[in-house]
Amino acid sequence: MRSVELFAGAGGLAMGCEMAGFEHLAVVEWDKWACDTVRENRKRGYPLVADWTLHEGDVRTFDWSSIPEGIDLLAGGPPCQPFSIGGKHQAYDDSRDMFPATVDIIRRLKPKAFIVENVKGLTRAAFANYYQYILLQLEFPELPHRKDEAWDEHFMRLQAEHTSGKRKGRGLTYNVVPTLVNAADYGVPQKRERVFIVGFRDDLGIEWSFPKATHSYDALLHSQYVTGKYWERHGMEMPPIPQKLASRVRKLRDSILPMDTQPWRTVRDAICDLPDPETKAALAISNHVFQGGARSYPGHTGSPYDLPAKTLKAGDHGVPGGENMLVKDDGGVRYFTVRESARVQTFPDGFKFHGSWSETMRQLGNAVPVLLAQCVASSVAEKLILAEMDSVQKEIKKHGKIVA
Incomplete structure (x- = not known):
């Protein structure tokens, strides 16, 4: 499956996509130091990055005509500073806002799916309208921002298009699913909340939902203070139960229901x-x-x-x-x-x-944590493969053979 990686950084999301079966036709990142990290590992022949075609530079100046239309996946994490809790919170007034560039590239490449990752701050109340604006741009990439049009005017135009339903089944549109997730719930030893915006091209007819969480805090507490297996695994004696956790641990101990998740992974x-x-x-x-x-x-x-x-x-x-x-x-x-x-x-x-x-x-x-990226990308890959198999079966049923 062919893919493109934008704003690759040191390669966390790109590596997760690679592990999920995607082959990057281009990996684009402007930061020299992050590119040096990728280059050094590629030079050493590190398997996950050895075949990457790395381009150091701005995604807006890359020659996208070199990439064929209809690739399987476009992935990337646009710079988060415009929306980060620790940033200046300028959003659309911040020159580092790369969502418009991302939408432009989606419009050019028409990928079957995209994965866009960003900080939790993007969902803050102060950015509510701009967040919805981003989602609508990703849904309707063929309705670009007009020259001299204010972002809120473009937002209103996209809202009207969304409510009319006229473009569904016509032109380039995407079914967009935004999800706020905690990386710890997927086996990452870090409480890292991030927004994932996943879209599938509407003509593919794909139904998708974010992967179910595999790990939980309750399962960690159960392992630590009910069975004690956590401390046993680390060769330690179980410490006293912290007072603030006593009630929660008591409920876990008294529950007859089995744990359906694994324990959060710790430092x-x-x-x-x-x-x-x-x-x-x-x-x-x-x-x-x-x-x-x-x-x-x-x-x-x-x-x-x-x-x-x-x-x-x-x-x-x-x-x-x-x-x-x-x-x-x-x-x-x-x-x-x-x-x-x-x-x-x-x-x-x-x-x-x-x-x-x-x-x-x-x-x-x-x-992006590599394990979380792999989890999300694998779920996207599965849906794309199933859609392709379904398409082949329909062609065989219709023509008695596969039509090129």
């Missing part, structure tokens, strides 16, 4: 086999270098060992909330190493990051 689950970065043993692990200077203060605390990590963010020392720090068993704090952060983002150990600690932490903070 300890993710990094327990890595050596302490302050020891010589850490020198044998790529990107596992101790970074000093971490300190805790009110409002700036790190991630506890026995929960999924806080959301890794694109920063280093100045990250508010201490999201890039780990709370050690003795109560002290230290920064996550790059390798630990990569584990939290579910990048494979064989994938190496290029640049300084602060630069690689920026790449990781901007990345």
